[in-house]
Amino acid sequence: MHAFANKSRLVQKLASSRSTTLDRTYIGQRHDIRSFLHTHRRIDNPVRTKSNGAGSTRGLSPEVDNDEIIRGRTTGEIIGDIGRPIGTALGNVAASTASMLTGISITTTTNQGPTWNNHGAFVWHVGFNTTGRTGWIIQDIVNTWRAKDARGNAVASPVTPHFLEAWAVDNAGKVTPSIGTDNDYWDNPNLVTTYGAVEGHLATRAKLYFTKTDPATQGFIKNNPATNAAGLLSSTTTPANLGVVRLYRYAQSTWDSTGAAPIHFGSAGP
Numbered sequence: 001m002h003a004f005a006n007k008s009r010l011v012q013k014l015a016s017s018r019s020t021t022l023d024r025t026y027i028g029q030r031h032d033i034r035s036f037l038h039t040h041r042r043i044d045n046p047v048r049t050k051s052n053g054a055g056s057t058r059g060l061s062p063e064v065d066n067d068e069i070i071r072g073r074t075t076g077e078i079i080g081d082i083g084r085p086i087g088t089a090l091g092n093v094a095a096s097t098a099s100m101l102t103g104i105s106i107t108t109t110t111n112q113g114p115t116w117n118n119h120g121a122f123v124w125h126v127g128f129n130t131t132g133r134t135g136w137i138i139q140d141i142v143n144t145w146r147a148k149d150a151r152g153n154a155v156a157s158p159v160t161p162h163f164l165e166a167w168a169v170d171n172a173g174k175v176t177p178s179i180g181t182d183n184d185y186w187d188n189p190n191l192v193t194t195y196g197a198v199e200g201h202l203a204t205r206a207k208l209y210f211t212k213t214d215p216a217t218q219g220f221i222k223n224n225p226a227t228n229a230a231g232l233l234s235s236t237t238t239p240a241n242l243g244v245v246r247l248y249r250y251a252q253s254t255w256d257s258t259g260a261a262p263i264h265f266g267s268a269g270p
Helices: 009-019 075-102 192-193
Strands: 048-050 106-118 122-130 135-148 164-168 201-211 232-233 246-255 264-270
Touching: 075 201, 075 246, 075 264, 106 246, 106 264, 122 264, 164 246
Parallel strands: none
Antiparallel strands: 048 264, 106 122, 135 164, 135 201, 164 232, 201 246, 246 264
């Protein structure tokens, strides 16, 4: 789930629907993929989950340390999928404390999804909200990917393992680029038809910061070929002095389209 989203689609929408707005609203990663995004859920809210045949025992063959496949995941992936929402919730406790002390917070509003469709397709559209003014929201994304094709060969990852992307915040708190109320799309296409990935596991973790420093002065560029951020300002190098994390987010999924009935299940939050 995933860490990639098709940003080019967003760019095309912006170009056709806006007059003087920025080139794009981020949502994922280039026209191949879209990054996941955050819907604001507080720690006491349940993590959203959805499954499509999650009880299946089909899955990838062990690749690392002879990990056993259980319900489509290696034991290591199961541990990661369990730990990711817990770590996100604990991290947001600290982020909430920092927000109270500094007066700056970042939350999200989910406008669509998160939805796990067949063959690895995923949809999650969110808008960003912040009490910060006249600055930038920086999202630091880490993606992990494991997939195979119908012959059992590994499918190369279409997502950048680590990159950062930025949105501008004006003096009224408006976050841009945007399409309507959406600032970010974490969308994945049909992974079978797009990449030939018939089974696999994808996970994304994100940390959001608020900064007063223009990321363009720190090496961030639009349409950066080294990232999946498309028209957003982005970089693979973490800038100095980002400060404390204002929000943690994640999305993860396991898909398997090799059987009579495809399965795709996962979770996302907050």
